[in-house]
Amino acid sequence: MLVSNVAHKYGRNESSIHAIKIQEREICQAVASSAPITGKVTSQARDKTLVKTEKALNLWLEEVNRKHVPINYNTLREKALSLYVLFKPPTEEEQPFDEKEFKASQG
DSSP states (O other): OOHHHHHHHHTOOHHHHHHHHHTHHHHHHHHHHHSOTTOOOOOOOOOHHHHHHHHHHHHHHHHHHHTTOOOOHHHHHHHHHHHHHHHSOSSGGGSOTTOOOOOOOOO
C-alpha cells in the first residue's frame, strides 16, 4: 500500500507515516521487550447463585427506594439471605464443591 494511501486512510501526514516506517524495527523491538512473552489473562469464576442474588437484591433496593420505604441493616440482610435461598439449586450435585455457605455481611 502506498504511503499516501495509508496517510489518507488514517488522516495523518505522509511524513508521519514515513517516520513510522523508518522506525518500524525499533518500535517492534520496544513493544516486544515491554510485553511479557507468555502473557496470561486471569479471570475468576463467580458463583451464579451469588450473581443472581446480587441482581435481585439490587432491583429490590431500587424498588424500596422508589417507594421511599425506610430499610435497616437487618431487613437488608434478611432479604439477601432469602434471595440466596430462593436462587440456590435444590441439590448438592449442582453445586461446585468448593462453594462456601452464604452468609450475608454483618457490616
